[in-house]
Amino acid sequence: MISTSTVIRAxxxxxxxxxxxxxxxxxxxxxxxxxxxxxxxxxxxxxxGKSTFFNIIGxxxxxxxxxxxxxxxxxxDLTSEQMAWVRCHKIGYIFQSFNLIPTMTALENVAIxxxxxxxxxxxxxxxxxxxxxxxxxxxxxxxMPSELSGGQQQRVAIARAIVNEPSVILADExxxxxxxxxGAEIIDLLGQMKSELKITVITATHDMKMLxxxxxxxxxxxxxxxxxxxxxxxxxxxxTIDGQTLA
Amino acid sequence: MNTSSQTLSVIPNQVTVSWAVVLxxxxxxxxxxxxxxxxxxxxxxxAIAFLTYMMMTDDLVKALIALKDDQLNVLLQKAGxxxxxxxxxxxxxxxxxxxxxxxxxxxIVNAMLMSVTERIKEIGTLKCLGARNGFIVQTYFVxxxxxxxxxxxxxxxxxxxxxxxxxxxxxxxxxxxxFPVGAAFKSLVIALIxxxxxxxxxxxxxxxxAAKKRPVDAMRVEE
Numbered sequence: 001m002i003s004t005s006t007v008i009r010a011x012x013x014x015x016x017x018x019x020x021x022x023x024x025x026x027x028x029x030x031x032x033x034x035x036x037x038x039x040x041x042x043x044x045x046x047x048x049g050k051s052t053f054f055n056i057i058g059x060x061x062x063x064x065x066x067x068x069x070x071x072x073x074x075x076x077d078l079t080s081e082q083m084a085w086v087r088c089h090k091i092g093y094i095f096q097s098f099n100l101i102p103t104m105t106a107l108e109n110v111a112i113x114x115x116x117x118x119x120x121x122x123x124x125x126x127x128x129x130x131x132x133x134x135x136x137x138x139x140x141x142x143x144m145p146s147e148l149s150g151g152q153q154q155r156v157a158i159a160r161a162i163v164n165e166p167s168v169i170l171a172d173e174x175x176x177x178x179x180x181x182x183g184a185e186i187i188d189l190l191g192q193m194k195s196e197l198k199i200t201v202i203t204a205t206h207d208m209k210m211l212x213x214x215x216x217x218x219x220x221x222x223x224x225x226x227x228x229x230x231x232x233x234x235x236x237x238x239x240t241i242d243g244q245t246l247a
Numbered sequence: 248m249n250t251s252s253q254t255l256s257v258i259p260n261q262v263t264v265s266w267a268v269v270l271x272x273x274x275x276x277x278x279x280x281x282x283x284x285x286x287x288x289x290x291x292x293x294a295i296a297f298l299t300y301m302m303m304t305d306d307l308v309k310a311l312i313a314l315k316d317d318q319l320n321v322l323l324q325k326a327g328x329x330x331x332x333x334x335x336x337x338x339x340x341x342x343x344x345x346x347x348x349x350x351x352x353x354x355i356v357n358a359m360l361m362s363v364t365e366r367i368k369e370i371g372t373l374k375c376l377g378a379r380n381g382f383i384v385q386t387y388f389v390x391x392x393x394x395x396x397x398x399x400x401x402x403x404x405x406x407x408x409x410x411x412x413x414x415x416x417x418x419x420x421x422x423x424x425x426f427p428v429g430a431a432f433k434s435l436v437i438a439l440i441x442x443x444x445x446x447x448x449x450x451x452x453x454x455x456x457a458a459k460k461r462p463v464d465a466m467r468v469e470e
Contacts, residue, residue, distance in 0.1 A: 060375065060463040073258055081379065084261035087462070088377020099372040103279040104272075112272070116377035118262040121271070144279075160376070 006069075007167055007200045008034040008057055013066035015052050015223075026052040027063070028223035034202065036167070039194050039213055042204045044220035051172065053220060054204045058091060058170045059083055071167055088116045092161025092199070094171035094190075098153040100145040100160075106132060106152075107141040110160045117164045131159045135189060151182035155189065162193055169193070171203040175210070187213050261379050269382065273389040283362070284394060290354035291398025292405060295442040297347045299406025300413075301340060302434035307414045310427035319421055326417050352445050359391050359453035367460055374462040387454035388447070395446020403438050407431070 015027040026049045034040055044050035055061040057068050059075050068075045070090055078086065087093075100109045110128035115121060129141055135155045145153055154174060161169050171190065175183030191213045194201045203210055211217060217234055219227040277284045311319050312330050323330050363370070370383055414422035 055463050060461070078258060079260070081260035082258045084374070084377050084379050085259055087375055088261060091375075093372075093375045095372075099368060099375075101369055101372065103276045108275070112373075113376040115264055115268055116262070116382075121268060164377075 005036050006033045007036040007071060008032075008202075009067075009069040010053070010057055011067045011069070013053065013056055013063045013068070015049070015056065015061075016064045025223055027056070027066075029066070030220070030223070030225050032218065032225060032228070034168075034200060035216070036200055037194070037198050038215040039191060039201045040203070040216045040218060041210045041214040042202065042218045042220060043206070044204075048220045049223040050204050050220045052223075054170065054172055054202075057202070058093065059087055088113070089164060090167045092164070092166040092169040094154070094157050094161050094169060094174045096173035096176040098145070098150070098157050098177070100153055100156055102145055105142050105144055106137060106148065106156045106159075109145070109156055110163050113160050114163050127163055128159070131163045132156065135159045149182075150178050151185060154178060154182075154186050158186070158189055158193065162197060162199065165197060166199060168200045168202060171201065171205075173205055173207075174203060175205070175207045180209075183207060184209055261377055263379065264382055266385070269385045269389055273386045273393065276386070277390055277393060287358040287362070287391075288394045288398040288401070290358060291395055291442060291446055292402040294347050294350060294354070295399045295402025295438055296405035296409065298344055298441065299403050299435065299438045300410045301344055302437065303407060303410030303431055304414065305340065306427045306430040306434055307410070307418075307422060310425050310430065311418060311421065314421075314425060316421075319418065322418050348441065348445065352449055356449045356452060359387070359450055360456070363387070363453045363457040366457075370457050370460050371462045374460070380458040383458040383460075384454045387457050388450055391450030391454070392443075392447050395450070396443055398446065399439055399442025402442060403435055406438070407435065 010030055010032045013027050013030045014025070017024040017026055028049075030049075030053055042050055042054065052061065056063050057070075059068070059070070062075075070086065073086070075083065075086075093099075100106075101112070104112065107125060107128050110132055111121070111124040114124035114127050117124075119127065129138070132138060132141055132155075135158055137152060137155050137159065140148060140152060145156070148156065154177075161171075169190070174190065175186055178186060187207075187209055190201050190203070193199060203214075211231070211234060214231055217227075217229050217231070218225055219229075308323065308326075308328050311323060312328070320330055373383065411422070411426070414426075
């Protein structure tokens with residue numbers, strides 16, 4: 001039985017891509033439990049399988065072998081309609097390139113997620129306005145994404161990810177397209193949302209600043225988890241982190 | 248460890264959003280991609296204008312031949328009309344109309360496929376937010392139908408105006424005086440049905456193609 005404190009369980013995940021006759025093993029059997037309410041950073045160089053792992057635990061891609069459980073539900077058992085429900089109700093996604101819908105205002109970008117949740121358009125707009133105000137964008141509700149700075153766009157994306165109060169936020173390189181200061185603000189905001197809303201935050205990142213906000217750091221290399229460490233076990237040195245050369 | 252039997256019944260199907268939301272999203276997308284929408288629509292406008300013009304000219308010629316007026320017959324023959332054949336729609340004209348419709352169909356399908364390709368990331372993002380495949384199909388369907396119907400109406404107007412103007416330039420006031428209102432109305436209805444059916448039909452394939460995109464594509468596509 002999966003412990004109730006485990007929000008995501010990955011069991012024996014493998015992923016094999018076929019490139020012509022060649023087979024690429026992106027994941028080679030990853031097993032990992034993620035505790036509810038924790039802030040987990042997944043570190044790893046490009047090509048380590050980090051993004052593949054991320055997409056699979058987020059229900060965006062299927063593993064070749066292995067299983068993923070979210071709140072005790074196995075993805076493999078769900079129909080596409082149920083999977084859409086899970087994505088909407090249980091997971092908030094944040095992307096490196098923000099992925100706002102360019103033809104919708106900040107408010108509409110957040111409200112559409114709320115409409116998929118089952119709220120009426122009017123309720124959805126009220127909720128969206130409330131959450132956007134919470135992330136500091138109460139004065140930018142009717143701006144189009146192109147009229148917002150990178151940091152503001154990522155705040156809209158965070159508002160969109162939390163508006164349905166999911167169990168998990170999956171953030172793929174959320175600071176990758178932001179300058180240092182804005183990146184730090186976004187990390188703080190994610191940490192704040194984690195504490196306030198008791199949401200589990202999982203980030204895939206190269207960003208060393210993430211480490212100070214993380215409860216757990218998972219290193220992935222060549223499709224395997226090579227190390228899982230709690231924050232207090234990680235020492236940051238210039239050029240390396242706890243002996244791991246920076247990617 | 249298998250908890251699926253307890254949890255499967257707990258996970259419901261994703262909710263279906265109302266048509267009002269679909270219309271709103273489609274309209275927003277058309278309005279805010281105005282230039283792109285206009286270019287797509289232009290393909291429909293030109294094809295339907297051509298179709299309308301051809302049918303309109305044919306209606307007018309038939310009406311003028313029926314008058315059996317000597318002066319008009321001279322003008323008709325000058326314009327290259329075989330007044331003894333009764334002005335029926337010959338195979339050449341049907342071929343021309345068919346070709347213009349085919350061009351229009353390919354144009355719309357191509358424009359919609361391009362629009363889907365450009366927006367794969369957007370579609371993936373919407374699916375990450377919990378959009379059902381049906382929602383993606385509906386929005387693309389509504390969007391291309393709106394373009395199709397509006398394009399058809401504009402094309403009809405353009406074809407009608409050009410048809411009347413060319414008729415007047417060729418046959419003078421008689422073209423307006425003996426304008427076959429009933430037959431022209433019938434031709435306009437045919438153009439409306441053809442244009443609408445074609446643009447709606449042409450949007451079905453890209454819409455389904457769009458809906459089948461996996462959300463993982465949202466992450467893969469680079470800016």
